[in-house]
Amino acid sequence: MKITVVGTGYVGLVSGACFADVGIEVVCVDIDQKKIDKLKNGIMPIYEPGLEEIVVRNYESGRLSFSTNLGEAIQDSEVAFIAVGTPPGEDGSADLKYVLAVADEIGKTMSDYIVVATKSTVPVTTGCKVKEAIQNALDKRKSDLPFAVASNPEFLKEGAAVEDFLKPDRIVIGVEEERAEEIMRRLYKPFQLSGDRIIYMDIPSAEMTKYTANAMLATKISFMNDIANLCELVGADANMVRAGIGSDPRIGNKFIYPGVGYGGSCFPKDVKAIIRTAKTYGYDLRVLQSVEAVNEDQKHTLVKKVKKHFGDDLSGMTFAMWGLSFKPNTDDMREAPAIVMINELRAAGAKVKAYDPIAMEEAKEVYVGDKVTYCDDAYDACVDADALLLVTEWSEFRMPSWSALGKLLTNKVVFDGRNIYDRKYLKEMGFEHYGIGI
Ligand code: UGA
The missing domain is CATH 1.10.1040.10 (N-(1-d-carboxylethyl)-l-norvaline Dehydrogenase; domain 2)
Structure with a gap:
């Protein structure tokens, strides 16, 4: 079986690599030539545990390939997944321009029956719009080639994406005709999910489920x-x-x-x-x-506690921040609460010394710039800092040497944004501990 996955972001790249890993021939397509070249050289656009290994292994075996040519990729493909971005527009609605451009291109270039399945998170009714876009493109070619649309939302979590994809809790498939349902059934067969964990439904319900x-x-x-x-x-x-x-x-x-x-x-x-x-x-x-x-x-809660302890004016003070990404095991900084906290601490006159095991490059390049000092390790961030703020619960922050930290920090105060520390123990070590709801 051959499939095409359009979009090599989180969902597309992980899906493509995992489908290849269970024996399916997969072409991953992206319009970004640089990204495709990097992928061919084993350079991942994102940090995700296990991803590089599975991409490289399947690329080398020939089951997984990368291309910028969608029209070529879909020839002989039984399914084309749309996994391109749907960025929020100014009014909060998902912008479908990339999804519909892919649908149009498929309509222009397809030469046989194909199931076009959306994997991006798309608003209800997108299935209809994708169908319309493909049909319009076919009409312009005066072609009556048959095709089907489907909705197959993805439930993987960042930081555990490969594992989630290979061992899904459930698969949701919205389809409107039997031929497409059969193809999707065959595609997911290698995942060996028992019947009731593959849930077939109509397309709007699948979109709504996500x-x-x-x-x-x-x-x-x-x-x-x-x-x-x-x-x-x-x-x-x-x-x-x-x-x-x-x-x-x-x-x-x-x-x-x-x-x-x-x-x-x-x-x-x-x-x-x-x-x-x-x-x-x-x-x-x-x-x-x-x-x-x-x-x-809630994003302001931790800094509110800092101000309650030290006063509203934090000028001249320095805070150590452990963790920048929105959660552990990812370098993703999108909508990370750390960004709000850094801005708030700076607005109150404080400096921030930050350390994150993986996300510092992303934070520096796109989200935080030079607003903080990036440190070599967790302890380095605490040197002469007035207090420690734990923002992201990376494993390496869970069991620090409190005696070492006691010597580095000016005040033995910890603001624990994820409740990972034992207050009683910290008290014994001479630390004041603030948590969330405790
Ligand atoms: C989420 C869903 O969990 C996935 O099922 C879904 O596929 C994905 O969105 C998506 O739509 O693509 P993700 O955004 O990777 O996955 O992250 P989560 O692990 O769900 O965490 C989201 C946020 O909730 C993080 O900031 C995390 O720190 C926070 N969280 C999570 C809490 O504050 N408390 C909790 O108990 C759990």
Whole structure:
């Protein structure tokens, strides 16, 4: 079986490499020639555990190839996945120009039946628009070639993308005809998912499933952050409340960790987009509007605690920041709460010394520039700093030498944005510990 995957971002590259790894012939297409050249040389555009290995292995075996020529790639392909970006427009709605340009190009160049499946997160009704774009291009060619559209949203998480793709919880496939369903069934056969974990449905429902999943997860996080803030006021411990409620299987123990707010390229964008979609249908998604508002506030929580401890004027002070990326195991800085915190600390007159195991280059080049001093390691960031802010819970930050840190920091104060430290132990070591909801 041969397929084409258009777009070599997170979703496209991981999907392409993983499909190749289970024996499918895959052409990954991107308009960015430089990116394609780099991929051919084994240089990954993103940091993702295990990705380089799987890309290089499958490229060398010949099952995975890279091209900028979409028209050529889709010849003999049974499926073309659209996995290009859908950046948020100014009003929060997802911009479909790249998705529709790909659909148009497929319509212009296809020469046989093909299933065109969207893997990018796209608003409900995009399936119809993709179909229309392909049909229009075919009409212009006076061609009556048959094709099908499908929606196959991707649920992988950054930082665990390869693993998530190879061992999915479930596969959601929106299709409208049997021939396409059969092709998709064959494509996912190597993943050996039992019947009820491949869920077939109509296209709008598949599109809606993706947004609903992310919106639900974002809701759990904002809900818990809201509760954590109340826990602090009433003298309860949000960690204990979390453990207490998480043991109820109806609630579950995942995605209820309070923190500095959710970030990344998905939750913020998708929550905005679904609110926007609802508005266009004259409906107010009130719960999600609050989810978004709570999240915006939560990004300020840690610096508020810093100001409560040291006063509003932080001029002349320096803070060590551990972690910049929006979560561990990724260099992704999109919507990272660290950006908000850095700006806030600087606005109050403070300097920031930052260390992140992977994301410093990305932070420096695109998001934070020279607003912070980038340090060689976690300890280096603490030299003569007034306090430590833990922003991203990378493994290497979990068990530092507190005695060494006590000597480096001017004040033994830790602002723990992810509740990873044991307050009792820190107290024994002479540290003051601030957490979220505790
Ligand atoms: C998310 C979803 O988890 C994936 O299923 C989905 O495929 C993906 O979006 C997407 O739409 O492409 P991702 O953005 O990679 O994946 O990151 P998550 O692991 O979901 O974390 C999102 C944010 O929530 C992070 O900032 C994280 O720190 C925060 N979070 C997560 C919490 O604050 N508390 C928690 O308990 C869990």
